[in-house]
Amino acid sequence: MVSPETENMRFDLRxxxxxxxxxxxxxxxxxxxxxxxxxxxxxxxxVATGIEQDKDKAAFCISRGISVLQGDLNxxxxxxxxxxxxxxxxxxxxxxxxxxxxxxxxxSRIGRRFIVxxxxxxxxxIRLQLLFKGMxxxxxxxxxxxxxxxxxxxxxxxxxxxxxxxxxYRIVEEIAVKTDYRSKGGGVVRLLSNLRxxxxxxxxxxxxxP
Numbered sequence: 214m215v216s217p218e219t220e221n222m223r224f225d226l227r228x229x230x231x232x233x234x235x236x237x238x239x240x241x242x243x244x245x246x247x248x249x250x251x252x253x254x255x256x257x258x259x260v261a262t263g264i265e266q267d268k269d270k271a272a273f274c275i276s277r278g279i280s281v282l283q284g285d286l287n288x289x290x291x292x293x294x295x296x297x298x299x300x301x302x303x304x305x306x307x308x309x310x311x312x313x314x315x316x317x318x319x320x321s322r323i324g325r326r327f328i329v330x331x332x333x334x335x336x337x338x339i340r341l342q343l344l345f346k347g348m349x350x351x352x353x354x355x356x357x358x359x360x361x362x363x364x365x366x367x368x369x370x371x372x373x374x375x376x377x378x379x380x381x382y383r384i385v386e387e388i389a390v391k392t393d394y395r396s397k398g399g400g401v402v403r404l405l406s407n408l409r410x411x412x413x414x415x416x417x418x419x420x421x422x423p
């Protein structure tokens with residue numbers, strides 16, 4: 214198996230990889246070419262599984278020796294039993310999901326913890342575009358026009374915190390980062406994160422029933 218070095222992965226994936234314990238059972242939804250899973254298998258000996266809708270990307274993952282299912286995320290996750298994984302990862306995909314609350318519930322059911330990352334629509338550059346141009350904003354993280362974008366909803370860090378509280382999820386850790394959707398470089402934002410971060414990464418547990 215060929216595994217990328219840590220520095221060759223996207224910055225947000227490096228942050229996620231640093232939070233996974235050795236030997237954990239990991240499911241990566243929308244795993245792409247499998248860079249994160251391949252690194253975790255080689256360097257942390259995780260038990261790795263992926264789900265990828267794109268046939269070519271799924272085939273590439275399999276050629277790397279990664280166990281990957283090709284199919285729809287919402288349908289495939291329903292087949293797993295409760296707490297089948299230690300971590301379920303949904304990276305840079307939530308903004309493209311039609312029923313996010315339903316999918317996140319499934320993640321909380323099959324994973325002891327789940328990790329979600331998404332572009333922060335409250336970044337100051339987006340606010341300024343709306344203020345001065347009065348048009349649907351574009352950025353390195355959201356580079357599409359309103360009419361051809363795969364992103365069907367916008368999310369801010371503050372929105373996701375409130376959602377988690379409303380539905381009973383416990384945020385174990387929130388990491389705000391400044392990077393773009395392909396970049397290998399970046400940094401963690403610790404001050405005014407809802408204004409300055411380009412991405413949010415949330416590690417979540419479902420609160421136990423009282």
